[in-house]
Amino acid sequence: MTDSVKTRLIKIVSETLEVPVEEIKPEHRFVEDLDAESIQSIELMAAFEEEFDIEMDEDEAMEVKTVGEAIEFVEKCIREQK
């Protein structure tokens, strides 16, 4: 988990879900802990794609439930697509 991806991703989550950066932890689940609407995950995914200039597979992205899993998934996409 690289720090720059983690920091940038948490900033996006914070802006999208209006939760202060310092309250977002990798173990937090988007829907249950951070109050994301379940239909909002696609918007978060598009925000990650825009920030990191990657394309994410929707089916794989749907499996992501926590902030930590999102960081790992984004890092995997960056590795595969750069």
Added chain:
Amino acid sequence: MSEDIFTRLENRAKEIGARIVFPEGEDDRILRAAAALDKNGIAKPIILGDPAKIESAASACGADISGIPTAFPKESDRLEEMAEAYCAMRSRMKEKIALRLMKKPLFFGAMMVRMCEADGMVGGASCATTSVLQAAGLAIGYEEGVPCPSSVMLMKIPRFLGGGDKFIAFADPAVTVDPSPEELAAIAVQSGCTFRRILGEEPVVALLSFSSKGSAAHAHVDKVKKATELARGMGADFPIDGEFQADAALVPRVAARKIKEESEVAGRANVLVFPDLNSANIAYKLTQYLAGARAIGPILQGFRKPVNDLSRGCTVDDIVQVAILTSVIAGGAH
């Protein structure tokens, strides 16, 4: 009802002439279905996808799509206008991110429906149901007072109670796992509306439980009672009642013995609202295989405009049928 349901619905779809957008236009099954809909004048398909891939898939499967409008979401000159319209609906949405979303065919298709450039959308041949529900929920939105999308399955029951065939709707067998009383009430009203739109028959809606009008006491019964009360207050112009056991809802003889109060629904129901997805899904599959009933659906409901989902294993005929159902819903009440 001697005429096959789909012959009747197909004729109605032809009268309506709905514009149906297919976001997965690079799939040969979609192209063959679109060609059939267009050729037979059933609907006006719109195909989304990369034009080169559409062309090569169409020629490989022999689908004649000449004359069918296509659009390539990734390079469309409509993206900015759509992104702007999307940002206006979603607070805190940034235009750059909205642009990313609009490039996704499901969102592009849903925005076409939202912006009245298509009358309905049929997707899901190569993506998860959740993706279809998200795109429709975010870009098209829910009908007023509807808290969540849901689904209904139309079951054609052969020789119902020893008489002729009868259509009975089962809700919700596919979308909302454990609806709250508010959600269940909305599902009841929506299912009645869907039943009427598709069949042109008057809905009689029963909310089901293992209790009939207080014959058992449990939190699960209380949920259905509360949902019944809420649904009856939602101003539907068809009868809604509960809580009933399935036999009290369907069989006049049983209703006469079990239901002691006045009810327009007991023994006459043709729309069955189950307390959760578990019971609805199990019930429709049992009815399908044990009673030899034909299952039509699941038909999505609750969105402002019609959207329907395909299974990944769908055939060309399945796609045509879902497009017909979507057109009929787009056409409104009979």
